[in-house]
Amino acid sequence: MFGTSRRQVLAMALAMPFLSDPVPRGGKCRELTIKGRNVKICPPPTDEHALVLDETVFIDGVPLRAMVMPGGFTSALNQHVVHPTLLSMVTEAVRLLRGARLVNPRPLAPVKLAHPDVAGRAGGRNAGRLRKHAAALTAAERTTLVNAFLELKRSGAYDFFVDMHRRAFDNHGWNAHMHAGFLAWHRAYLLLFENQLGTALPYWDWSTQQRPDATPFTGDFLGGNGRPGDTQVMDGPFAYRTGQWPITVSEDNRNFLRREFGAQADRPSGPSVVERALAMDAYDRPPYDSSAEGFRNLVEGWPGSPQMHNRAHVWVGGNMLGASSPNDPAFFLNHCFVDKLWADWQARHPSLAHFLPAELLDVPLEPFRSESGWTVTPRELLDHGTWYTYGGAPAL
Numbered sequence: 001m002f003g004t005s006r007r008q009v010l011a012m013a014l015a016m017p018f019l020s021d022p023v024p025r026g027g028k029c030r031e032l033t034i035k036g037r038n039v040k041i042c043p044p045p046t047d048e049h050a051l052v053l054d055e056t057v058f059i060d061g062v063p064l065r066a067m068v069m070p071g072g073f074t075s076a077l078n079q080h081v082v083h084p085t086l087l088s089m090v091t092e093a094v095r096l097l098r099g100a101r102l103v104n105p106r107p108l109a110p111v112k113l114a115h116p117d118v119a120g121r122a123g124g125r126n127a128g129r130l131r132k133h134a135a136a137l138t139a140a141e142r143t144t145l146v147n148a149f150l151e152l153k154r155s156g157a158y159d160f161f162v163d164m165h166r167r168a169f170d171n172h173g174w175n176a177h178m179h180a181g182f183l184a185w186h187r188a189y190l191l192l193f194e195n196q197l198g199t200a201l202p203y204w205d206w207s208t209q210q211r212p213d214a215t216p217f218t219g220d221f222l223g224g225n226g227r228p229g230d231t232q233v234m235d236g237p238f239a240y241r242t243g244q245w246p247i248t249v250s251e252d253n254r255n256f257l258r259r260e261f262g263a264q265a266d267r268p269s270g271p272s273v274v275e276r277a278l279a280m281d282a283y284d285r286p287p288y289d290s291s292a293e294g295f296r297n298l299v300e301g302w303p304g305s306p307q308m309h310n311r312a313h314v315w316v317g318g319n320m321l322g323a324s325s326p327n328d329p330a331f332f333l334n335h336c337f338v339d340k341l342w343a344d345w346q347a348r349h350p351s352l353a354h355f356l357p358a359e360l361l362d363v364p365l366e367p368f369r370s371e372s373g374w375t376v377t378p379r380e381l382l383d384h385g386t387w388y389t390y391g392g393a394p395a396l
Helices: 006-014 086-097 139-155 157-170 182-197 271-278 295-300 308-316 330-348 368-372
Strands: 030-034 037-041 057-059 066-069 072-075 129-131 388-390
Touching (some): 030 086, 072 086, 139 182, 182 330, 182 368, 271 308, 295 330, 308 330
Antiparallel strands (some): 030 037, 066 072
16 A cells, blocks of 8 residues: 555554543543633544544544644644644644634535547547647637636535545545655546546646736636635636635635635645656655655645645645645646646656556556546556647746
């Protein structure tokens, strides 16, 4: 899974300080009040309990999906922020709720998805797609893209993709996060999403586009920052008040798109970090988790303080902090840039392995196989050019 057994990972978690003692293995649950919320932390049922400790932490009686990772904890409300103790993670989750009610949504029923045809992709809907720099889109292209997002939302398919990603936070067998499969899984996710969208996604180059009042965060595109207090986005086509973008799949009961630029990180990663990643001489290394040394882990944003992909999520804030981060369309532009960086790294290092571990190269990715019948494998995704190409940056 991560190169570490569940028993070993859980043992690391239990060894971390909680108040004055470790989280107890036996006995009663501990109850305390944090910012007026009832918090209950219970011992894991067994040493072999899953990495997702959703039977361990409760806020006002609702389980908070909390995950153990090397060096700390992370939750579904702050997926990209590492905490050294369980108590600090729970306290941060309570703060991010801002008075909202935590919910425990059930998975949505699968929807019928048109998946890219690996065998005949030259004639498929993805054939010849050009993913442009977001700042290079014409006004007409921005309008087409926004309308495609809104139509997918109306159809219900958009929320199914949000739910799929939310469940990927829980299901480590999918290898979607903190694993060598991160880039391949999200390449498949973007391809499947783009196929439903019917138009090419652009990428947000957060290494150079770091202004909260510039592309893509303009009123005619993704909208801007959230307002003070509840962080609700008030402008643009995805603002709740337009009636076109209600949030229905989330970790809490707030039904409006939220952003809080710069509250958790002053700016996204810059060109020097990107260059350091592109110069790395290995895609990934054992134990293939958030402690690994290699291109994949640095681009994903571990270890230590969030950087690159993680830092973009953290800088935007709001909905982008949680497991249901695709609620913000900025998610897809962020991941398109991450995918482009993988393609750039592959071009720079043609003789290196472009995906590891090798034993997973021909294993169909989940849940694409079981939920949509698309049996795509990491090997089939290695050459992005057979599916789409990337355009260069415009003169800004």
